[in-house]
Amino acid sequence: MKKLSVKKGEILQHSGELISKVYYVVSGLLRSYSIDPKGKEHIFMFAPEDWMIADGVTVDGPMELFIDALEDSEVIQQDKKDMGDSSHQFDKLIKRMHVLQKRIIMLMSATAIERYEYFVEVYPAITQRVPQKMIASYLGITPEALSTVKSQRLHKSDS
Amino acid sequence: MKKLSVKKGEILQHSGELISKVYYVVSGLLRSYSIDPKGKEHIFMFAPEDWMIADGVTVDGPMELFIDALEDSEVIQQDKKDMGDSSHQFDKLIKRMHVLQKRIIMLMSATAIERYEYFVEVYPAITQRVPQKMIASYLGITPEALSTVKSQRLHKSDS
């Protein structure tokens, strides 16, 4: 368990590494993402201050997630195996699962517009801090599609 | 913690209930699913023998998941708060998260065909045990689309 200062753009964890760390974000902003077989980047989560981020390493092998810094950040790095299993950690995991569940349901049932509305509602702060194309990547759509979604929203509020 | 026998079609948990149980499947097959605002059903997971299934209830409130039996089943019901936080349980959760992560990445990056291929690879047994329309619901596509995907696969293997 140690404190790190990372610069914007710095990579904390490469895909496929077996070392399994957990990062608590004290300040700044991290993200985790994967690169699919077609070479496209998909943002899996954003982690602003007070969040925790980790890859999904299991006993079965590594998960293909990168973690990097979108802003200069202070993070506390901890090894997963030293985390213990206090019920506090347990709760955090349960909460994270809930977010993932919701995300899956949204991907299956909601349109790009609905997913964007939900994103803005849940993470209003993030929209100001990251480029649009990353929000598009999080939503599972292209930056072009996000752009049209946003203009539709503007025109709607005229009515 | 008690053992239950449930009949095919029986509902173990309704959406919105606050009671938070975990079910270990001894034999048979359960599923969890949600119904979206448009009234469409989306299968969240299948749980054959030796799996565990639960809703996503958190401190923040209930998750909108139903759980029911697709086959006559024997299950062990346990209250979440009595689970303790042994590292065994912890590991199970981590594994589940891994599955969810993979699913999200697939939904964002893979076509219907690729998702089906992956499903068959990971859950070959399930394809024989549930109706096609439920597999479609799990994959996030319509039964019609799944039907064409399957015929494409057949024609491909001719070549």
Place this chain on the structure above:
DNA sequence: CTACTGCATTAATGTAGATTAAGAAACGTT
């Protein structure tokens, strides 16, 4: 056996979002 009901398949038509491309705006670097 016939009639009903739910499921699977196939085909037509429609649509959300991808792709491609080109111009405009914002940003970092010297």
Place this chain on the structure above:
DNA sequence: AACGTTTCTTAATCTACATTAATGCAGTAG
């Protein structure tokens, strides 16, 4: 300030999948 680089927007075209609808096929009940 002036440059290249990245990001954002807009529009035209394309494609994967949804929707709708018709048909065939079990399974089940009378």
